Amino acid sequence: MAQSVKGMRDLFGPVMGDFQHIEDTARRVFAQHGYGEIRTPILEYTEVFKRSVGDSSDIVNKEMYEFKDRGDRSVVMRPENTAAVVRAMIEHKLLQTSDPQLLYYIGPMFRYERMQAGRYRQFWQIGAEVFGSATPECEAENLVMLFDFLQGLGLKQLKLTLNSVGTPESRPAFYAAFRAFFDAREAQFCGDCHRRVAENPMRVLDCKNEGCQTALQGHPLITDFLDDASRAHHERLKVLLTNLGLPFEENPRLVRGLDYYTRTAFEVLSSDLGAQSALLGGGRYDGLVKHLGGPDTPAFGWAIGLDRLAMILAAVRGEQSVPRPALLIPMGEKAAAEALRLARGWWAQGAAVQVETRGANLKKALQTANRQGFTRALILGDGELEQGVVAAKDLAAGTQESWAFAEVPARLKD
């Protein structure tokens, strides 16, 4: 049988409805905050991601869909979008002024990963980025927007966790202290952590191994090694969030996987789906724009996986079928022709009506309507045609009344 490519799925039915609802909510909330949408290409030159994501990350090493195009240039299907957005900002010279750029994106990303539930090789992300503001205020504004978005989707069990990962200048001192700590109890750490401590020491902090978490008791805190400006930044953000009534929790072991993050790092945890797990993450990445060849520009942002979000909404939604508009059921050839003409008039007035065009008999048409979740059937037979009415049946209540043709659009809106 014909099959989709492994790890890539078709979206339709209730899941597609969940995706649309998420996207609609995102666009509405982001527009309120003044964010504009940006769509960048799926394909980018490999360099864009190799330079941004960092060599210690597996995203670059083994998870990218990378190939040569017909011009023998190495391209990849984007594994994430921040680097591509930055590339676009630089290319269109939008960072040459001091104007802030507030952007969001919605689209598919690609990583060649091992499959698991809610984890696909083509997966969807929504993200928001702010360029040109280095302040905690811009972070607080962005986080409020994020929570308006998530709460607008009906998610309630949300927890914001916060940390500061410092700057490239302040990090070496922390690394030195951390390595000393690690070496002193080296035997208690797992093999993965021995590898991590050399490549990316911060990664040891979020090792899932229980022994490692125990061994980490009393470890040096990144926040104790911050420079004064970073410390003030961190404190100010906490004041702002408290002031906004946005509850948060500090997590000194919270780190970011990608190299370009600076200062603020955060995650949002949700217990809506079983055990509490990270729903999204983000933070500040002041060095990335310059690193990719643009003007030195501060930036802050986050990205959330749409597939997992849709999974949570589906769990909340349950098996409920999506309500459908009214179904217009004509009886016989004459009514069938008239039904289309009438429906066209109603559509023009904004009514939502679907027309039964199979020529099914009434019994079959009503069976179908019921099964597909229609709330109302509009029956049009020769008798109704003569009187200029439809027999409007409420499928839930089982009641039926006559509606004049002209009043159908208005009555459907009730």
Next chain:
RNA sequence: GCGGCUGUAGUUCAGUUGGUUAGAGCACUGGAUUGUGAUUCCAGUUGUCGUGGGUUCGAGUCCCAUCAGCCGCCCCA
């Protein structure tokens, strides 16, 4: 990339130490009711047993490969 588990009807599953024609619920189709669904009653169809090969007189069952999915890592969020 590493380790493990699962694949039988549209779907959820049963199928004995390998044995003849592979079953059930739900769903679906038709009828009771030619213009009234969802409830009720009656009847009926579900099929490349994931795919390919092997062992065997005989394979849904055993072996190998492969594909797909699931779980845990790696990684990410």
